[in-house]
Amino acid sequence: MANQVVMGAMMSCSFGTAPGSLLVTSNQTVLSSGMPAATIMDFAPIANIPPFAMCTSIANPQVASATAAAFGVLTPMPCVPVTTGPWVPGAPTCLIASQPALTDSSQCFCAWGGVIQISFAGQATETVA
Incomplete structure (x- = not known):
């Protein structure tokens, strides 16, 4: 059984260098463990998914440019998530x-190739089918 994700859940990106905390904006009335419950529509960059410190994806134009300027040495640049659609699969x-x-x-996907996953749902008492 999967756990319901709530405001403050911890997530990480496969190309990010630090975790981030989910912000729920799609729902403010349904609570789980006293926190707003998240939906698959909580995928907007910055509004829902904050930056993951530095991005290490060479598909990111900023990283590619900085890496080229450093003669091919991978040079991480500040992360700005570019999510391509809602979380999948949801419940x-x-x-x-x-x-x-x-x-x-x-999971949620970034245009620069990153896979964003939930590492802690924010609570562990509510499960969904």
Whole structure:
């Protein structure tokens, strides 16, 4: 069973250098363990998914440029997530504000090749099917 993700859940990006904390904006009325429950629509860069410190993806134009300037030595640059769509798969049988609930097994993808995953759901007492 997957855990319901709530405001403050910890997540990481495969190309980021530090974890980030999820901000829930899609729902402010449904609570789980006293915190707003997240949906798959909580995927907006900065508003929901904060930067992960530095980006190490060579697909990121800033990283590619800095790396070229350093004669091929990988040079991380500040992370600015560029999410390409909602979290997948979510929990289609558990709707919050008419959207599937976000679970700790869901993933979100960055245009620079990063895979964003939930490392801690923010609470561990509520499970969804």
